[in-house]
Amino acid sequence: MPHLPRLPRLQIVVRRREAAFVVLAALIGVLAGLAVSAMGFLTQLLHSILYDVGLMDRLSAIGEITREQALIPAVGGLLVGLSAWLIARFRTSHLVDPIEANALHGGRLSLSDSLIVAGQTILSNGFGASVGMEAGYTQMGSGIASRLARLLNLRRNDVRVLVGCGAAGAISAAFNAPFTGAFYGFELIIGVYSIATVAPVMASALAAMLVTRLLGTAPNMIEVPPIPNLSAADYFPFLILGLVAGIMSVGIMRLVTLVERGFATTRCPPVIRPALGGLAVGAIALFVPQVLSAGHGALHVELEGGSTLAALGLLFGAKVVAAALSLGSGFRGGLFFASLFLGVLLGKIFAIAMNPVMPLAVDLTVSAVVGMASLAVGIVGGPLTVTFLALEATGDLTISGIVLTASIMAAIFVRQTFGYSFSTWRMHVRGETIRSAQDVGWLRSLTVGRMMRGDVKTVPVSLSLAEFRKRYPLGSAQRVVAVDESERYAGIVLVPEAFAPEADAKANIASILRYKDDMLLPAMNVKHAASIFDQTQSEELAVVDNRLSRKVVGLLTESHLLRRYSEELDKAHRGALGEEPAEE
Template identity: 90%
Template sequence: MRALRLPRLQILVRQREAAFVVLAALVGVLSGLAVSAMGFLTQLLHSLLYDVALTDRLSAIEAITSEQALIPAVGGLFVGLSAWLIARFRTSHLVDPIEANALHGGRLSLSDSVIVAGQTILSNGFGASVGMEAGYTQMGSGLASRLARLLNLRRADVRVLVGCGAAGAISSAFNAPLTGAFYGFELIIGVYSIATVAPVMASALAAMLVTRLLGTVPNMIEVPPFPNLSAADYFPFLILGLVAGIVSVGIMRLVTFVEKGFVATRCPSVLRPVLGGLGVGGIALVMPQVLSAGHGALHVELEGGSTIWALALLFGAKVAAAALSLGSGFRGGLFFASLFLGVLLGKIFSIMANPVMPLAVDPTVSAVVGMASLAVGIVGGPLSVTFLALETTGDLTITGIVLTASIMAAIVVRQTFGYSFSTWRLHVRGETIRSAQDVGWLRTLTVGRMMRGDVKSVPVSLSLAEFRKRFPLGSSQRVVAVDESERYAGIVLVPEAYAPEADTKANIVSILRHKDDMLLPAMNVKHAASIFDQSQSEELAVVDNRLNRKVVGLLTESHLLRRYSEELDKAHRGALGEEPADEAAIR
């Protein structure tokens, strides 16, 4: 029965917008269930390992024992062993939702997602200073991608559904549907369009309702009351946004520096998380607030009034613990850690700014603005974090201040660094993407797909007179020349062979063009276009490789640009949620 009904379901989802919205809501339900399960397992580990109640937060405890300080190292051993086993049986790296949507058309392995989710639970559950949000979004997006591929959806629809999975995960994690929806738009889909609003919002709302019904919202943030604000209060927080942007870049670079430091020690990769766990445990002996993502510590600091030295010391300790955790190989992210660090930075800023500012800087307001601006600097997504502030505080005035400071932080990071933490990690690995916008088609549109294979060639020893007999003027524009070993030698422009001053007894070597300008079948359209631009040729030969130089085809610049334009238009239509031109014509 399933085989008979599935094609009908595919057609229904692909052709009816309402059906796609229902499918997105189902993805939201699955994301909410996944987040609830992962959050419960993490809390259970905290309870069993650190002897805290299931309703309490690990980072809010006052002290840990010396035996408990070794728990992160034990977790590091498990994480290291799991990574070693995975590396033995896999040749490819684990793909995250941003990379999947940018390069693979939303194709995300569910097994990859389960692995990432499991390693994130181990890392956070044993106390490493990492957040769960990366695992949440990975699991939600993985479920969405598997469902989309089961229904054989179009590339654009798969990408949107992956964004729905991530939106549902963040929505359920923070009890904030607008935050989740714009997280999906800004960070996973890479573009906002009218056609994608309904499915993404449906997923975010469905996921939030699931965690509310189950009573398992893992990242609920509660903000104490704060005074009324006015337009005059914007200026100090512009400075805070600037500072947050600079600090964000420093934190991201520090994580990479620590990671390279572990590699430089030549310590086996399986043992690096153990060393990182020992470091985190040592810091936690003095400041247990660094354990896990920092939910409990964040609420304590929002409501408390620590001294500037205590805040600065905790800030430095949390940065060090997070850098050790991620740099040594623990799995997780910096989303919630950046929120916690932002609260500390905002409190420090308010204490330092009040003596010199003409207007008082409220510590709670400064904490909320710092929380949002630092998160934007590290994670990206100014609108998603601004909506988090709105849904957390319910105050439109502070939302405007948060948006202004967040944009300032985003500008600083973009101008001085250019990456969010997720895309920076990809850059360190060798990728060039800076967002989830779909650029995968650029890599699949290769010279081998665009070239024509009917190549006419002549030997370089051919005389000019014989060449004229074979190719009368007007019969062709260009002819490929090869040497005695059938290797590419250059291109003959037929009009040049008929120049009056040409010596007809000589061979064609003297009029060969583009002897070293050639294309390879694996080159993508962007690389090929740059070679056309450098060579100033309208047509180039395609060779199997630069060593053999055997001619396998020809490609014209006009055909390359036409195909590029067609694929660019198709990608643009997909991003806006429009139907491809050919499908619209069929209907």
């Protein structure tokens, strides 16, 4: 990635002056707002052309579709599958999203990757797949931010913060809700809230919202009917709803994975899997057209309408299946807005089902809002993010308290029984272990190979104890590495043990070797190495090139490992709190 050699002063100003950093964050918000506006317009244009709906209308609010239109998601799936096939031919690595970039790569996010994700998301949603646009929005906002930050050669933590600013701006523009966008950046992308990050993240969120308003592309905020007066007694039933939402969240996330594995076990070529998924979604949409796209129109209809329990249950089940088929077959998108829509349905189902047995009446609108937030928190994460969304949608502080309480209940259940949000669960299925955007990339880069010393003196395992004592008198060394005739690691000799009175001087050192099968590899990270030290209770271990050839390449002491770990951990904590030094 090239830097900006002609603008060294700008780089210094941005790195050292907080006001300049905030201005840069606001610029990123402007660009994120423009990206969201463009993506939203293209998606609506596809809906208008393909499904004959107005540019200001929502696809999921239509009453019915024709049989010909039911084939449109399959066509979109074919296009998405072909694009994925072409991309796979020219690259071997997977597309990195903002959470993974901030957790593992110090905020390094490819703008070309972001454009690919954005394009595939537009195709998926535009052709009617049951996925949301928010993943594409945040990918573009974060990709732009990462590009600008790296052009200015900013510090690792500054890049991570700006990636969060890009995502915050995108969500703010998408929902016309700056506080929702800001806390999305804090909770889901940066992974920590600190005073140092408030100003840039809020600046980006506000700038993005203002751009969409000036362009006239600001979406309608989620419109909620009037909320009745609430009291402390109203909290109890919604704690139960939060728990139910947590259970449903885990079920939905697992269902997506099961569908994905189901497609894989059929040995169907990946290029046509989205087309098959689109065909199934289209078939569902013939009977329940509200499953098409993310669900913006259907959400507003259900918030204001009075569907029966049977109708709500049918729509909930159809939307869950359609979303799982879309994502599991390979369409690009997310579950953010789909989880909001499903939460509204779940909340209304809960209110209708529980009213006959509850001592106090459960209001349908309140239950819909609480269900919306709780299910979204269970699937996406970010209880404060979704609480602010409810606050900005309703303007009611009392219901925001109930929303936060129920959301925390859902979050606790998901964390204790499942441990992942939808984004991090998808990474887990792929083989990653991260559970949030908190920076653990430095932990993986701090390897044994970087910390070991390479000046290793070895002795042959056939050496006699008498000869060993001549070479290494007491006090000359604490440990010596032994190798066999093929120069393979054989173990470690503790020098004091070689001088023990009961030791036979005529025997070779093989009889006193320790840690024969305990060794480190250069690629091990500091955490893995520390666990091996803890298991072996050794103060120093040999490092070998691999477990097959076992050629000794270095030594590492436990004290040095722990000191380096403490230094890097302290640096990471100071960076998260905005206390990084001016120069690294």
